[in-house]
Amino acid sequence: SEFKPKKIKTENDKKAKKRKQDEVSKGRKQCANLVLRRDTQTVVKWKFLEHKGPVFAPPYEPLPSNVKFYYDGKVMRLSPEAEEVATFFAKMLDHEYTTKDIFRKNFFKDWRKEMTAEEKAKITDLKKCNFSEMNEFFKAQSEARKAMTKEEKQKIKEDNERILQEYGFCIMDNHRERIANFRIEPPGLFRGRGDHPKMGMLKRRIRPEDIIINCSKDSKHPEPPPGTRWKEVRHDNKVTWLVSWTENIQGSIKYIMLNPSSRIKGEKDWQKYETARRLKKCVDRIRNQYREDWKSKEMRIRQRAVALYFIDKLALRAGNEKEEGETADTVGCCSLRVEHIKLYPENDGQEYVVEFDFLGKDSIRYYNKVPVEKRVFKNLQLFMENKEPDDDLFDRLNTSILNKHLQELMDGLTAKVFRTYNASITLQQQLKELTNAEENIPAKILSYNRANRAVAILCNHQRAPPKTFEKSMQNLQTKIDAKREQLSDAKRELKSAKADAKVRKDEKSKKAVETKKKAVQRIEEQLMKLEVQATDREENKQIALGTSKLNYLDPRISVAWCKKWGIPVEKIYNKTQREKFAWAIDMADEDFEF
DNA sequence: AAGCTGACTTGAGGCAAGGGTT
DNA sequence: AACCCTTGCCTCAAGTCAGCTT
Numbered sequence: 301s302e303f304k305p306k307k308i309k310t311e312n313d314k315k316a317k318k319r320k321q322d323e324v325s326k327g328r329k330q331c332a333n334l335v336l337r338r339d340t341q342t343v344v345k346w347k348f349l350e351h352k353g354p355v356f357a358p359p360y361e362p363l364p365s366n367v368k369f370y371y372d373g374k375v376m377r378l379s380p381e382a383e384e385v386a387t388f389f390a391k392m393l394d395h396e397y398t399t400k401d402i403f404r405k406n407f408f409k410d411w412r413k414e415m416t417a418e419e420k421a422k423i424t425d426l427k428k429c430n431f432s433e434m435n436e437f438f439k440a441q442s443e444a445r446k447a448m449t450k451e452e453k454q455k456i457k458e459d460n461e462r463i464l465q466e467y468g469f470c471i472m473d474n475h476r477e478r479i480a481n482f483r484i485e486p487p488g489l490f491r492g493r494g495d496h497p498k499m500g501m502l503k504r505r506i507r508p509e510d511i512i513i514n515c516s517k518d519s520k521h522p523e524p525p526p527g528t529r530w531k532e533v534r535h536d537n538k539v540t541w542l543v544s545w546t547e548n549i550q551g552s553i554k555y556i557m558l559n560p561s562s563r564i565k566g567e568k569d570w571q572k573y574e575t576a577r578r579l580k581k582c583v584d585r586i587r588n589q590y591r592e593d594w595k596s597k598e599m600r601i602r603q604r605a606v607a608l609y610f611i612d613k614l615a616l617r618a619g620n621e622k623e624e625g626e627t628a629d630t631v632g633c634c635s636l637r638v639e640h641i642k643l644y645p646e647n648d649g650q651e652y653v654v655e656f657d658f659l660g661k662d663s664i665r666y667y668n669k670v671p672v673e674k675r676v677f678k679n680l681q682l683f684m685e686n687k688e689p690d691d692d693l694f695d696r697l698n699t700s701i702l703n704k705h706l707q708e709l710m711d712g713l714t715a716k717v718f719r720t721y722n723a724s725i726t727l728q729q730q731l732k733e734l735t736n737a738e739e740n741i742p743a744k745i746l747s748y749n750r751a752n753r754a755v756a757i758l759c760n761h762q763r764a765p766p767k768t769f770e771k772s773m774q775n776l777q778t779k780i781d782a783k784r785e786q787l788s789d790a791k792r793e794l795k796s797a798k799a800d801a802k803v804r805k806d807e808k809s810k811k812a813v814e815t816k817k818k819a820v821q822r823i824e825e826q827l828m829k830l831e832v833q834a835t836d837r838e839e840n841k842q843i844a845l846g847t848s849k850l851n852y853l854d855p856r857i858s859v860a861w862c863k864k865w866g867i868p869v870e871k872i873y874n875k876t877q878r879e880k881f882a883w884a885i886d887m888a889d890e891d892f893e894f
Numbered sequence: 895a896a897g898c899t900g901a902c903t904t905g906a907g908g909c910a911a912g913g914g915t916t
Numbered sequence: 917a918a919c920c921c922t923t924g925c926c927t928c929a930a931g932t933c934a935g936c937t938t
Contacts, residue, residue, distance in 0.1 A: 342935090446910095485928065493906080493929065539901065547928095553900060554928085568902085617904095618932060627930080661931055662905055700895085703933070716903085716932060763906070768921070775921085844906075846924095851904055874924065 345540050345564060349515045351470035351479070353522030354543045354556055355463060357486035357505065360384045367437045370430035371423055382415045385502060388489045390434035397491060403500035407489055410502035470542060470558070471519075478559035479542065484511075490549045494628035494663025498549055510545045540564050550626060561879040570883055573854040575712045576721040577894060583721065586709050587612065594675040600696035604705055606679050607633050607694050611718050614668065615758050617661060618699040618715035630659045633715070634699050639689035643680055652677035666760050723755045723852035728894045730754045731861050740825075742832045745871055748861065749836055755848045763844040776834050783827045790820045855881035856888035863890035 362383060368375050369386060378386060389398065389407055397403045408426045415423065423429065448456075467482045487505040492498055508528035515521050517535045524530050531545075543556035558564055579586075590612075593605030610616050611633050619632025631640065640658035647653035650671045660666045672680075683693055699715065706713040730751035735744055794816040801809040855873075859881070862869045869878065869885060878885060 481927075483927095491929085496929095541901075544900095550929095555901075557902080572903090620932065622931095630930085632931085662907095662929080664906080698896095699933075714933065761905080772921070847905060876924070 342538065344537050346472050346537050347516070348474070348519060349470065349472050349537070349542070350519035351515060351522060351542050352467045353513060353524070354511065355467050355483045356508070356525070357484055363387070363434065363437065368433050370433075372425075372428040373430075376422070379416050379419060382411065382419050384487075385411045385414045386429075386431060387434055387438070388487070388502070390431035391438050392489065393431060393435045397489075397499065400499065402497060403489075406498060406500035407502070410500075414502070472558070472562070472564065475563060477562040477564075480557055480559045482556055484545070485547075485554070492628060494630065494659060496628045497625055498627075501549055504548050506545050512544045514539065514542055514544070559879075561876075561882065566880070566883045569880075572720060573724065573856070573894075575717055576724055576854070579710060579713060579717050579721045580725065580894065582710055583612075589709070591673075591675075594673075594679055600701075602679050603683060603694040603697045604702060606676055606683070607697055607702060608706075609672075609676060611715050612722070613672075614656075614670065615719045615722050615760075616666075617719070618702065620699050628659070628663050630661060630663055632660060634694055634697055634702060636693040637689065638684050638687045638691050638693055641680065641693065643677065643684075645677075654680065660760065664760065664762055719759065720852055720854075723759060723848055724854040724857060724894050726755050726758055727751050727853050728857050731857070735861070735865065737865075740828075741867055741871070742829045744865055744867060746832045746836055748858075748872060749845065750839070752845045752849060752853070753839060753843055755853060756843045756845050759848055759852060761844045761847045762842055765841050769841060773834070773837065776830065776837065780827065780830050780834060783823065783830055787820070787823045787827055790816065790823050794820050850877070850880070854894050855884035856892045857894050859884050859888040860890050860892035863888070 360380065362380050369378055369383070370376065389411070392398050404426055412420055412423070468479050469476050470479055471477075484506045485503070488503050490496075490498055490501045490503050508524040509531055511524075511530050513522060513530050513533045514536055515533070516537065521533050541555040541557050544553050546552070547554050560566070560569070586608075590605040590608045593601050594609075596602050596605070611618070617632035619635035621635055622630070631637065636658065640656065642655040642657075644653040644655065645651065647655075647669065652674055653669055653671050654677070656666055656668045656670070658666055680693075683695075687693075687695075703714045706715065706717075731748065734747040734750055736747065739747075794813070797809065797813045797816045801813050858872050859869060861867070862872060873881060
């Protein structure tokens with residue numbers, strides 16, 4: 301089809317190849333414009349869609365009667381409804397969440413709603429509740445699961461596979477496609493991230509009556525479980541989801557959609573990178589424009605221009621405003637407040653330094669000290685004049701205004717395109733800079749990871765250092781030491797073999813020298829591999845590469861790099877990633893340029 | 895133009911599978 | 917074969933952005 305064109309075979313004529321390629325990409329682009337542009341709510345996403353509906357969470361199984369709950373030191377039997385919610389709390393006893401005031405307060409309030417009148421009258425203080433037997437019961441259960449026999453584990457695996465085959469796929473326009481999340485989220489206690497005002501609230505169980513099914517009219521639509529009915533069955537081919545329901549914490553809608561390997565997700569992904577590549581062509585013009593705008597006599601334009609500069613230079617997110625009290629207090633570019641930045645006319649020998657310190661998406665801290673242009677600095681001073689710490693830095697700007705402006709600068713341009721563009725261009729440029737033709741494959745892969753790391757740092761993709769980090773580092777060091785030992789042994793042996801051969805001058809001893817030489821080489825290589833691994837791991841301590849690899853880096857850059865240096869794609873992408881990026885693996889050859 | 899809603903992408907964390915090591 | 921540790925995968929929360937309503 302248009303989307304996965306046959307790879308163009310190289311004749312010796314490079315120019316013909318290039319021309320042909322341009323045609324293909326032009327055709328593809330036209331196709332994209334036709335089918336994919338302006339796609340929210342306006343364009344047909346599929347013609348035929350058939351699926352089996354969602355898999356519901358298993359029903360609640362009451363605790364065995366020997367597992368007791370105590371209130372105020374005395375055994376108390378709970379109604380099944382109250383007991384179920386109690387088990388959600390009991391399962392989390394070891395978690396820090398359960399010590400937090402807001403969590404406890406929210407949980408207790410929602411738990412009481414599930415209690416019978418008698419329970420409600422009796423249970424008035426969470427501190428007097430003793431869930432420890434429940435907690436131990438669940439711990440024992442998970443131990444038991446681990447201790448199952450091979451056969452039992454095999455059986456579970458087979459059952460899962462059967463469910464996957466039945467519910468995990470759908471038919472969309474003549475293709476059997478993998479569904480991403482066909483299981484409905486089970487009930488439990490809401491765990492918001494960061495300082496979330498709703499943490500601990502009860503996430504209720506989803507029933508068939510909550511479910512909207514979306515499929516094509518001419519398909520066999522899924523049956524609800526016996527004795528139940530769907531909320532609605534609709535046939536909307538302007539959207540990509542198969543199932544939806546409304547979640548009770550924020551009142552937002554949740555969806556079942558297709559796997560990243562699906563045509564519909566792949567095309568969208570490809571389109572995203574094509575938009576970023578179009579930005580590449582006009583980014584200079586846009587940069588000149590916003591630099592001009594720093595001088596505008598209109599405040600709103602200056603603010604817009606400074607915000608855009610941050611988004612471009614620092615890869616900040618757009619920063620939509622959020623409803624206060626509904627979510628954790630986090631910000632992005634447009635929602636930055638005065639308290640989130642500090643200005644230093646001079647700092648560590650640099651002029652005009654801005655210090656950023658705020659909580660971004662997922663309450664991950666963004667901390668950065670950057671020198672900026674004098675004009676930007678002066679503008680920031682102006683924006684901050686006569687404001688309180690909790691006032692908006694950009695009071696004349698929001699994401700909607702910014703994106704409307706961007707749309708005028710380039711078709712399809714929005715704030716997040718800058719993140720994609722800067723991430724991908726950084727990878728490409730870093731790969732060029734860091735790859736050393738002389739080096740072997742492990743060393744080249746280290747270079748790749750370093751390029752990837754540069755992007756992750758730019759995008760602020762942090763992670764908590766793994767709990768086992770120190771130990772695993774030590775283990776690796778032990779291995780390295782052992783390997784060094786082994787190497788010097790091997791070298792010693794080689795030396796004596798050489799000496800031996802010099803005296804004896806026979807074939808046999810010459811052969812022995814060769815063998816020893818090979819051994820030394822092999823061990824040297826192994827040692828190097830370990831050392832590279834150690835470096836890589838150390839540098840990666842607090843940085844997560846996965847997110848940028850999956851969401852920001854045009855996979856064709858990586859595929860091209862692999863082809864150019866003869867590195868198997870498997871070294872860069874695992875199986876799932878190869879499935880997601882199948883289109884790119886197919887499309888890109890070694891001279892692909894982002 | 896502000897606010898709301900729906901659809902879709904992006905994100906970190908948790909957990910289990912499975913691969914390497916002892 | 918038991919163990920241990922990494923890796924991959926899943927989960928589900930938290931963003932972005934466009935279109936609609938008021």
